[in-house]
Amino acid sequence: MDSLEGMRQLKQQGIIVDLIVTDPPYEITNTTPGGKSEFSKSIEGAFKELQEEHLTQGITKEYLDCMVSLQSKINIYIWCNGSQIPFYLDYFVKERKCKFDILLWNKTNAIPTFYNKYLTDKEYVLYFRKGGYCKPNSYEDAKTIYFSPINAKDKKKYGHPTIKPLDFIKRMIRNSSKENEIVLDPFSGSGTTALACKELNRRFIAFEIVEKYYKISLLRLQENDQ
Ligand SMILES: C[S@@+](CC[C@H](N)C(=O)[O-])C[C@H]1O[C@@H](n2cnc3c(N)ncnc32)[C@H](O)[C@@H]1O
Numbered sequence: 001m002d003s004l005e006g007m008r009q010l011k012q013q014g015i016i017v018d019l020i021v022t023d024p025p026y027e028i029t030n031t032t033p034g035g036k037s038e039f040s041k042s043i044e045g046a047f048k049e050l051q052e053e054h055l056t057q058g059i060t061k062e063y064l065d066c067m068v069s070l071q072s073k074i075n076i077y078i079w080c081n082g083s084q085i086p087f088y089l090d091y092f093v094k095e096r097k098c099k100f101d102i103l104l105w106n107k108t109n110a111i112p113t114f115y116n117k118y119l120t121d122k123e124y125v126l127y128f129r130k131g132g133y134c135k136p137n138s139y140e141d142a143k144t145i146y147f148s149p150i151n152a153k154d155k156k157k158y159g160h161p162t163i164k165p166l167d168f169i170k171r172m173i174r175n176s177s178k179e180n181e182i183v184l185d186p187f188s189g190s191g192t193t194a195l196a197c198k199e200l201n202r203r204f205i206a207f208e209i210v211e212k213y214y215k216i217s218l219l220r221l222q223e224n225d226q
Contacts (some may be wrong), residue, residue, distance in 0.1 A: 001207060001209065002207070002209055003063065003066075003186030003187060003207035003209070004062060004063055004066060006186065006207040007063075007066040007067065007069075007070060007184075007186060007207075008066065010070055010184075010205065011066070011069055011070060015070065015182070015205075016070060016071065016072055016182075017070050017071060017182045017183065017184040017205065018071075018075065018177050018178075018181035018182050018183065019075045019076075019077075019132070019173065019176050019177040019181065019182075019183045019184070019202075020067050020070075020071065020075065020076040020077070020078075020183070020184045020185070020186070021076075021077045021169060021172055021173060021183060021184075021185055021193045021196075022067075022076075022077070022078055022079070022184070022185045022186055022187050022193070023078075023079035023162070023164055023185075023187055023189060023192075023193075024058070024059040024063070024078065024079070024080070024186070024187045025058055025059065025187065026058065026080065026081045026084065026162075027058030027081070027083055027084050027087075058084060058087075059187075061091060063186065064091050064092075066186075067184070067186065068096065070184065071132075072131070073129070073130060073131030073132045074092070074096060074098050074128055074129055074130040074131065074132055075128075075129050075131070075132025075133065075176055075177075076092075076127070076128045076129070076132070077103075077125050077126070077127050077172045077176070078125065078126050078128070079123060079124070079125050079164060080123075080124050080125075080126060081123070081124065082124065085124065085126070088126050088128075089126075092126075092128040093128070096128075096130065097130065098128040098129055098130045099128070099129055099130065100126060100127060100128050100129075101126075101127040101134070101144065102124060102125070102126060102127075102144070103124070103125040103126075103127060103144045103145070103146070103168075103172070104122050104123070104124060104125070104144065104145045104146070105122060105123045105125070105145075105146050105148070105164070105165060105168055106121060106122050106145055106146065106147045106148075107120075107121045107122065107123070107148070107149065107150050108121075108147055108148060108149050109149035109150055110150070123164075125168075125172070127172070127176075129176075132176060133176060134175045134176050135175060135176075136171075136174075136175045137174070137175075141171050141174060141175055142175075146165065146167075146168040146171070148165050148167075148168070151163065151165060154166075154190075158190040158216050158220060159190070159212070159213075159216060160189050160190035160213060160216065162189065163189065163190050163192060164189075164192050165192075166192055166195060166196055169192055169193055169196040170196045170199065170200060173193075173196050173197060173200055173202060174200060177202055179200070179201045179202065180201065180202065180203060181202055181203065182202070182203045182204070182205065183197050183202050183203070183204045183205075184204070184205045184206070185204065185205075185206045185207070186206075186207045187207070187208070188206035188207060188208040188213070188214075188217060189208060189213055189217075190213055190216050190217055190220060191206060191208075191213075191216065191217025191218075191220050191221060193206060194206045194217060194221060195217075195220055195221060195224060198221060198224060199224070
């Protein structure tokens with residue numbers, strides 16, 4: 001279901017979540033400010049696919065208000081692209097007076113396109129907290145940069161175009177929650193956060209609007225039982 005509706009229902013039931021780890025749709029446009037298409041024909045096709053699957057529209061402040069309303073202490077990891085950073089910083093740092101940190105996934109096998117630009121070899125995770133905590137138990141868990149190739153195998157196996165690395169998400173969950181606490185992911189995709197919670201004995205609530213991804217998540221979680 002739409003997580004805005006889902007989160008409103010949680011609120012009505014008085015549910016409080018200890019940690020939020022989420023990967024909302026990135027804000028991606030296919031046009032320049034002048035309205036011209038920015039992409040080549042092949043990339044334009046991939047963009048259209050992402051657009052149809054709710055993956056390019058970003059999110060509104062309403063979703064953030066709902067997330068915050070479900071926490072007694074703000075403790076939130078949000079994946080995003082560079083152009084969304086100002087939006088999230090404005091909301092969490094300026095308005096909500098949170099502390100923040102920036103974590104990075106460095107993709108070690110990024111496509112080698114660098115004509116007039118840097119490589120597209122990283123994804124950001126912004127960590128916001130006010131009362132929330134980050135207590136890494138090892139030097140490895142305290143690192144802010146995670147190096148791994150784009151996981152083409154999982155991408156293909158689970159059919160989600162923006163699947164994120166399970167081990168990196170597990171690091172965030174280990175550092176900022178305890179066993180049996182509740183973790184929320186309002187934009188669950190193929191269920192990576194849910195699976196990480198299952199493996200780390202955290203309870204989880206996850207929302208996904210596209211039915212095929214919801215079904216993939218269930219299969220992924222069941223596969224993990226075997
Ligand atoms: C970037 S993907 C998450 C991928 C996930 N981290 C993974 O590893 O599979 C964002 C997901 O949010 C879903 N989504 C978009 N808008 C939504 C909404 N309003 N409510 C619930 N899910 C939504 C999309 O269908 C997409 O699967």
